Amino acid sequence: MTGISPAWLADLLAAAMLAVAACSLARPLYAGRRDRQIHLDTDATHVLLGVALAGLLAPSVSVLPHTAWAADTWAAIFAAAAVWFAWRLAAAPRAEPLRYASVLVLCAAMVFVELDPTYATSGGGMASMPGMPGMAATTSADAFRTPTLALLLAFAVTGFAVLATDRAALLAADRSTAGAADPAQSADRGLIVAPRAAIACHVAAGVVVGYLLVLMLA
Amino acid sequence: MSGITRASIAPPAARRASAASRPAAPPLSVRRRLQLALAALWLFDGVLQLQPYMFTKSFAQNIIAPAAAGNPAVIADPMTWAARIIAAHPAPANAAFAAIQLALGLGIAWRPTARAALACSIGWALGVWWFGEGLGGVLTGSDPLMGAPGVVILYALLAVLLWPSERPAPFPAAAAVGTRAAQALWLVLWGSGAYLVMQTANTGPNDMHDMIAGMAGGQPRWLSWTDGRAAALVADRGMAASVVLAVVLAAIALAVCLPAGPAQRATFVTALIVALVIWVVGEALGMVIGGQGTDPNTGPLLMLIVAAYWPTRAAGPKSDQDGAA
Numbered sequence: 001m002t003g004i005s006p007a008w009l010a011d012l013l014a015a016a017m018l019a020v021a022a023c024s025l026a027r028p029l030y031a032g033r034r035d036r037q038i039h040l041d042t043d044a045t046h047v048l049l050g051v052a053l054a055g056l057l058a059p060s061v062s063v064l065p066h067t068a069w070a071a072d073t074w075a076a077i078f079a080a081a082a083v084w085f086a087w088r089l090a091a092a093p094r095a096e097p098l099r100y101a102s103v104l105v106l107c108a109a110m111v112f113v114e115l116d117p118t119y120a121t122s123g124g125g126m127a128s129m130p131g132m133p134g135m136a137a138t139t140s141a142d143a144f145r146t147p148t149l150a151l152l153l154a155f156a157v158t159g160f161a162v163l164a165t166d167r168a169a170l171l172a173a174d175r176s177t178a179g180a181a182d183p184a185q186s187a188d189r190g191l192i193v194a195p196r197a198a199i200a201c202h203v204a205a206g207v208v209v210g211y212l213l214v215l216m217l218a
Numbered sequence: 219m220s221g222i223t224r225a226s227i228a229p230p231a232a233r234r235a236s237a238a239s240r241p242a243a244p245p246l247s248v249r250r251r252l253q254l255a256l257a258a259l260w261l262f263d264g265v266l267q268l269q270p271y272m273f274t275k276s277f278a279q280n281i282i283a284p285a286a287a288g289n290p291a292v293i294a295d296p297m298t299w300a301a302r303i304i305a306a307h308p309a310p311a312n313a314a315f316a317a318i319q320l321a322l323g324l325g326i327a328w329r330p331t332a333r334a335a336l337a338c339s340i341g342w343a344l345g346v347w348w349f350g351e352g353l354g355g356v357l358t359g360s361d362p363l364m365g366a367p368g369v370v371i372l373y374a375l376l377a378v379l380l381w382p383s384e385r386p387a388p389f390p391a392a393a394a395v396g397t398r399a400a401q402a403l404w405l406v407l408w409g410s411g412a413y414l415v416m417q418t419a420n421t422g423p424n425d426m427h428d429m430i431a432g433m434a435g436g437q438p439r440w441l442s443w444t445d446g447r448a449a450a451l452v453a454d455r456g457m458a459a460s461v462v463l464a465v466v467l468a469a470i471a472l473a474v475c476l477p478a479g480p481a482q483r484a485t486f487v488t489a490l491i492v493a494l495v496i497w498v499v500g501e502a503l504g505m506v507i508g509g510q511g512t513d514p515n516t517g518p519l520l521m522l523i524v525a526a527y528w529p530t531r532a533a534g535p536k537s538d539q540d541g542a543a
């Protein structure tokens with residue numbers, strides 16, 4: 001894997017991921033006060049994604065040390081989330097499968113990223129730079145390299161990001177239609193909190209996960 | 219994206235009530251699906267453009283500048299000039315390139331901006347086709363097996379073919395430009411492939427072997443093995459392999475003139491297989507594995523184009539499902 005450079009790009013993406021985490025944390029809090037609906041499991045996953053991705057991109061903001069056990073912990077968390085969304089998808093395959101499938105793919109990709117030895121122990125940034133501490137990890141990483149799977153996951157993640165973006169416009173149309181059809185709806189009661197913001201968070205996380213997967217192709 | 223609402227973890231009756239109150243998402247038209255596939259490829263290109271290698275001078279010196287070689291001065295000189303500018307400012311230039319491609323991908327996917335993004339993608343693709351790809355090697359005898367006539371011109375072609383339109387058409391690509399024009403574009407695309415594969419630079423006894431074998435290095439084991447076997451298959455049989463490929467490409471080109479039916483569908487399936495072979499064997503998945511690939515190359519785009527020419531069963535799609543909103 002190639003190191004993340006330039007450094008400002010990693011910092012920029014890390015800041016974006018922290019914003020994703022903050023936005024996803026704020027939605028449930030706002031919904032609780034205004035009696036509005038939320039996607040609790042998705043918001044929680046987005047918070048975890050934002051925090052984990054920011055830590056991978058910029059080790060200085062990582063909440064866990066860059067050790068193998070921390071990476072395994074993250075991997076276990078996202079594996080559990082993947083199982084949850086897989087179950088949701090299987091239990092209600094017609095209830096907007098895109099919702100569950102897209103988060104499921106993101107979680108699976110995060111498990112893959114976190115289990116990559118280079119990211120796991122070196123925070124991505126300096127993993128394979130000559131003369132840097134991550135060199136030892138690179139050797140072990142080579143033994144575990146599965147670039148084809150990384151490529152497939154990168155395709156899947158970016159594909160779902162595109163589908164989510166398309167879905168966002170439909171949500172906007174649904175919202176205006178609901179408001180026009182039923183004046184009670186215009187008071188926002190029962191509506192999802194900022195659905196397009198949630199989708200934007202998902203798309204941003206998808207692009208960053210895709211970026212990390214692409215770095216694993218090198 | 220979303221996952222679970224308060225309503226959906228509520229009792230089943232409440233869940234049904236909530237679902238009933240929410241309008242179901244309309245199914246995507248074939249045209250919109252193809253637009254989204256195009257958007258995904260642009261987005262993937264943008265992500266590839268963020269690779270560390272692209273932020274170095276090497277991107278301009280080793281990827282862009284070499285494409286000028288062999289082209290007439292009127293084409294090559296502006297390319298050299300552009301490569302020099304990018305090499306002087308690699309980070310800001312590449313950041314702009316990546317941002318543009320990411321914006322094109324998300325812009326096509328976001329329905330209100332789909333038209334504008336498709337239009338911009340045509341201009342961007344034409345610029346990159348010249349300044350970044352040297353017209354895809356069309357003037358230098360490049361082989362379709364290796365990516366001729368250039369991947370970005372296919373992005374532009376798809377943007378034209380998938381332009382939002384309400385017009386009923388026998389296949390999605392015909393809705394925007396008309397059946398005759400769409401057929402002509404197909405003929406030019408695949409016919410030019412048949413012509414290019416028979417160029418002198420590609421018909422030597424080991425030209426095809428060397429091209430394919432050269433792609434095997436640094437790839438995953440299965441891909442290296444596949445490329446190695448394919449290279450061995452055409453070793454010392456360059457002319458014969460080129461003739462076979464040219465005949466197949468010419469047959470695919472003519473298929474668009476056939477009436478919709480089993481024969482045309484069979485030829486389109488052949489086109490899909492040829493595109494897959496080009497992508498895997500000739501292009502090694504666009505060499506994206508290795509850290510220096512800027513796009514997945516022509517294979518996926520050719521498959522998308524074939525899908526755009528697949529006969530439709532019903533009348534044309536509605537505009538609100540086409541990114542025309």
